[in-house]
Amino acid sequence: MTDALQPPSLPVLVTGAAGKLGRDLVPSLVAMGWRLRLTDIAPFPDPLPPGCEFIAADLNDRDAIVNLAQGCASIVHLGGLVEYGTFETVLGPNLRGVYHVFEAALAHGLRVVYASSNHVIGFHERETVLDKESTYRPDSFYGLSKVFGEMVARFYWDRNGVESVSLRIGSCFPEPKQERMLATWLSRGDMARLVAHSVTAPSTGFAVVWGASNNAASWWRGDDRARIGWTPQDSADAYAGTFPPAGQGVADRFQGGGFCEVGYTRND
Ligand code: NAI
Ligand code: 15L
Numbered sequence: 020m021t022d023a024l025q026p027p028s029l030p031v032l033v034t035g036a037a038g039k040l041g042r043d044l045v046p047s048l049v050a051m052g053w054r055l056r057l058t059d060i061a062p063f064p065d066p067l068p069p070g071c072e073f074i075a076a077d078l079n080d081r082d083a084i085v086n087l088a089q090g091c092a093s094i095v096h097l098g099g100l101v102e103y104g105t106f107e108t109v110l111g112p113n114l115r116g117v118y119h120v121f122e123a124a125l126a127h128g129l130r131v132v133y134a135s136s137n138h139v140i141g142f143h144e145r146e147t148v149l150d151k152e153s154t155y156r157p158d159s160f161y162g163l164s165k166v167f168g169e170m171v172a173r174f175y176w177d178r179n180g181v182e183s184v185s186l187r188i189g190s191c192f193p194e195p196k197q198e199r200m201l202a203t204w205l206s207r208g209d210m211a212r213l214v215a216h217s218v219t220a221p222s223t224g225f226a227v228v229w230g231a232s233n234n235a236a237s238w239w240r241g242d243d244r245a246r247i248g249w250t251p252q253d254s255a256d257a258y259a260g261t262f263p264p265a266g267q268g269v270a271d272r273f274q275g276g277g278f279c280e281v282g283y284t285r286n287d
Pocket of ligand 1: 034035036037038039040041058059060061076077078079096097098099100101111112134135136137187188189190191192
């Protein structure tokens with residue numbers, strides 16, 4: 020079910036549109052009557068839905084990203100490297116990329132809806148219930164790059180009044196795929212509604228929202244969802260008992276799951 024929200028009067032720029040979330044989000048937003056300007060370094064693999072245009076660009080290219088945002092209502096920033104990464108591999112697409120997106124937002128007076136990640140807090144243990152003010156504990160170079168992105172959002176709000184909503188997405192897949200996702204799963208429908216509310220909310224300031232469905236097993240509580248008027252409608256609870264239970268390993272101990280195992284050399 021989609022929420023009845025007034026479509027923005029101008030197209031919305033979507034970076035990373037050719038990726039997994041982009042390809043799912045685009046038809047959902049089009050079905051709400053939105054016009055979209057899609058961009059990615061890779062070609063958009065599907066037929067372009069009505070009201071959409073696609074312009075290829077590299078997030079490393081500041082001028083291209085600033086120019087793309089001209090005439091748009093806001094920017095939904097999904098693009099970037101999505102794996103554990105190294106400093107060098109996240110540097111361009113994620114660090115420079117998010118900087119260029121906020122430069123574009125500043126240049127054109129736009130809000131940014133930023134696809135952050137649960138990996139900004141991945142090294143918190145599963146027993147710890149978090150709110151949006153909990154300490155960053157990134158679990159990967161990817162998570163570190165998302166901390167940087169959230170801090171860029173904070174900086175452009177404090178310095179320039181650029182509004183943003185950082186979505187700390189858990190695991191956004193068609194269905195939960197493992198026991199951890201009973202806590203972290205975000206349905207694709209809840210994701211589309213989360214983006215739609217983030218774009219259309221009257222004002223957001225600097226906002227942070229946990230991107231998870233209404234999951235009883237969740238570790239995440241307080242955030243700014245009331246400010247954007249979003250409530251998740253779906254839940255992973257129906258999948259409880261369908262996966263092997265958590266074990267004793269690093270991936271089962273920490274909220275970031277498998278990302279926490281990579282390069283982990285501690286003995287405790
Ligand atoms: P994806 O890897 O399928 O999509 C990312 C897109 O960014 C790709 O189409 C890729 O071509 C594009 N991209 C990479 N480098 C680029 C560059 N230099 N210039 C322009 N475009 C570039 O990832 P997915 O799953 O669609 O995720 C979308 C966003 O949501 C990402 O920012 C990711 O970090 C975030 N996220 C996703 C989660 C999930 O469960 N899928 C969970 C948490 C966060
Ligand atoms: C993410 O940030 C990744 O983009 C996605 O591929 C999953 O690994 C997800 O987090 C997760 O934590 O399940």
